[in-house]
Amino acid sequence: MAINKQALIRHRIIDNCLSNPQKRYSFEDLLYCINRELQEINGTNGSISTRTLRGDLKYLRSREGGEAPIESYKKDGKSYYRYSDPNFKLYNQGLNAAEVQQLKTAIETLSKIDGIPQMGWVQELGTKLEETFFLEKSDRLIMSHDSNRYLRGIEHLGQLFHAILNKTPLHVRYQSYKRAKETIFEISPYHLREYNNRWFLFGRNRDYANLTNLALDRILSIEDGNHPYIENEEWDFNAYFEDIVGVSFESDKVEKIRLWFTLSAAPYVTSKPPHGSLRKISNDDTGLIIEIDVIPNFELETLILSYGERTKVLSPESFRNKIKRRVEAMMKNYFDTVS
Template sequence: MATNKHAIIRYEALDRCFSNKGKKFFIDDLIAYVSDALKDYTGTDSSISRRQLFKDIDFMRSEAGFRAPIGSIKEGKKTYYRYEDMSYTLAMQQINPVEAELLKTTLEMLGRFKGLPQFDYVQELALKLKKSFQLEDLEHSIYFDQNEYLRNLHLLGEILKLINQRQVLNITYRSFNQAEDEYVVIHPYFLKQYNKRWFLYGQCQGFDSWTSLALDRIQDITIEEDATFIPCNESPEDYFEDIIGVSKPIDAKCEFVKIKVNKSLWPYIDSKPLHPSQTVIDRAEAYTVIQLEIIPNYEFYAQILGFGAAIEVISPLLVREKTVRRVKDSLKNYY
């Protein structure tokens, strides 16, 4: 699509002519109107030739241009030009079909966030794009591993709005291992999704470290009117740099964890590292030894145990012993 400033002015001027229901624009009228528009922009006398005008009309009609429904209506020996669909405007067609296809793919992705009212418009916008550019539906072309039945998904939009408003929240919360509700005053910073679940991160009143609250365990949310919001003093990237998943044990230190990976599993681990710090420190025909620089947490152990016999924690000894203990505890269920 042309990006020349004069071309854009010409297209927009022609658009105003073609969408004018009260006047018929013949060729000489179009030339005069476009020339005046160019003069207003440049401040000097400018004109457009008849040849250039027809080239602009052909471009606006074309697939590479705007697919504009410009009709040629005979009146005696003369012809005037007008949109055949008077609801059409160039303002709605500022992207070409290729760009529209890419945008629609993105809209389909955003449309998966069904719990976020901020994205409710994407389905309507996708329909408009389909109508304007004759795009095929992408509904069955891409799928996401999202739990649409997760409790409290409808709270995502509300919480996101409260985060942006820097509101201090009073949350009624009940974790899986609690019989009673607890009441948490939290300064919310961001939402994070992990393993099909959503978590709210922020700083609880009276604590220096961040707290994570599972969205599906929230019972109620109200605004703490008299509290002053405490700004975030750490970036999420730094916070999650040395962990897998979402939980960060208090006062835990980062360790070098060595893991032996069976050759049958290695292509998977190689293409999808367990952590950004993953490095290879030894190779053999039957296995590969990798090293992670992490804080071992619940998600780390869950992921390691999920690979079964194809993976073995070598060191540190304490991390190895904790892994062995979890394996033995699992075996008790089968004997």
């Protein structure tokens, strides 16, 4: 006898309950769990009847339903249900209905973030989950992500992801903005990072001891390398970027950068700090003054300049002068006569 999708979901819920040795389930408990889980999965307030549950238990005991060893036992004068074999599991996927729903939500989130490059395994996993757990699909776009869909090099992301995962050495042809000729990197890939809608690969070049940073949009081609993979025993990427804004290091010296912002910019700065080390020095009618502990780099300069006339660097003097020179160069562009 063929059974429908809702019945299969109920059977999995019953199976999860009866195979749980840490909790007792009466008939009423089973009915409550099924109705609660169905409501979470289907998003409706409908409930099944006691007759439906009795039919489900009868079906699961049958040969067609899997001959589940469901038994009724008494405890403290009340009847409960369980599997007589504590190791029995009808559906051996190891997830209960709530966990299935959470996993479904996570997969849907991955598949609905427009602008983040999708890798084939995400869609394949989503399809497999839908087939295994009878999940409903939705075509609504729930989330989106700011992205340049025309960015070069994004096609390499999946290959690099798997190379890092499988510790595969790579032969990379690279065209830097600063050089006329391409460069060959024999690299052991360690980490991928996105900043400002651009992706960067971090790894160990065979010929250098320092960490190499390659922008994906400058990569011309990638092939598996013939050199041995160099294990990463030096860099912890959970902490590697803590002292910078962005992805580049121009020195190893952390400096205290003090910045002033106008009253109109202050709420944006406090709600989206330029760096995690932000300390508020003052916030009054004259504006907001903050201090951050960072290694100055090009990305920090660009971030500060993005605030335009709503900010200025107070200290240190060297960094203040650097930003000042860039502002003066910008002004010169506007005052120069264009023929």
